[in-house]
Amino acid sequence: DAKTTQPNSMESNEEEPVHLPCNHSTISGTDYIHWYRQLPSQGPEYVIHGLTSNVNNRMASLAIAEDRKSSTLILHRATLRDAAVYYCILRTSGTYKYIFGTGTRLKVLA
Amino acid sequence: SAVISQKPSRDICQRGTSLTIQCQVDSQVTMMFWYRQQPGQSLTLIATANQGSEATYESGFVIDKFPISRPNLTFSTLTVSNMSPEDSSIYLCSVVGGTGTSGNTIYFGEGSWLTVV
Numbered sequence: 001d002a003k004t005t006q007p008n009s010m011e012s013n014e015e016e017p018v019h020l021p022c023n024h025s026t027i028s029g030t031d032y033i034h035w036y037r038q039l040p041s042q043g044p045e046y047v048i049h050g051l052t053s054n055v056n057n058r059m060a061s062l063a064i065a066e067d068r069k070s071s072t073l074i075l076h077r078a079t080l081r082d083a084a085v086y087y088c089i090l091r092t093s094g095t096y097k098y099i100f101g102t103g104t105r106l107k108v109l110a
Numbered sequence: 111s112a113v114i115s116q117k118p119s120r121d122i123c124q125r126g127t128s129l130t131i132q133c134q135v136d137s138q139v140t141m142m143f144w145y146r147q148q149p150g151q152s153l154t155l156i157a158t159a160n161q162g163s164e165a166t167y168e169s170g171f172v173i174d175k176f177p178i179s180r181p182n183l184t185f186s187t188l189t190v191s192n193m194s195p196e197d198s199s200i201y202l203c204s205v206v207g208g209t210g211t212s213g214n215t216i217y218f219g220e221g222s223w224l225t226v227v
Contacts (some may be wrong), residue, residue: 043202043218096206100153
């Protein structure tokens with residue numbers, strides 16, 4: 001199973017953009033890149049996913065490197081409610097077996 | 111997205127006992143999974159709950175310790191048997207989403223927080 005590497009923690013000021021990086025150098029051509037976040041005392045919440053092209057939704061944007069060996073989750077304006085652990089996960093097309101890494105704990109400063 | 115309800119949400123259990131966790135989904139789903147999250151750790155997949163057949167367990171997890179049932183497409187149970195303090199964890203049910211773009215994602219319940227004393 002392909003693995004991902006993320007920084008253990010990051011800090012951001014409220015109202016500022018946040019760029020959360022993820023390295024996945026062993027990604028295969030059929031692996032989707034998924035991002036989830038886990039707020040305190042809750043189950044993981046779907047954020048966004050993509051394959052090759054950059055993706056936008058109401059929660060965030062996903063920027064995928066041209067060689068697909070890395071990606072960045074972008075929160076355009078961090079709020080205190082965005083404080084959570086963010087997980088970058090690879091999912092092989094046709095399967096739903098998710099391998100969670102350690103994630104990045106995002107702290108948002110008021 | 112599917113709405114997933116888990117029971118119990120929290121419990122304190124005596125060592126040596128067993129506890130069954132229920133997962134109810136508001137719509138029929140093809141795939142259901144059970145995860146464990148130990149204190150301060152990331153999530154680990156326990157097994158895939160298969161409707162009408164035995165669950166498929168990941169390495170390190172066995173049916174005798176974590177028996178799973180899935181009688182239909184909206185319901186599953188996970189039993190944690192002969193519990194020890196090391197079983198203190200959050201147990202999460204997850205399902206594959208619906209059709210279209212959401213069909214590529216899985217959704218999680220709020221989890222069942224178990225403490226074994």
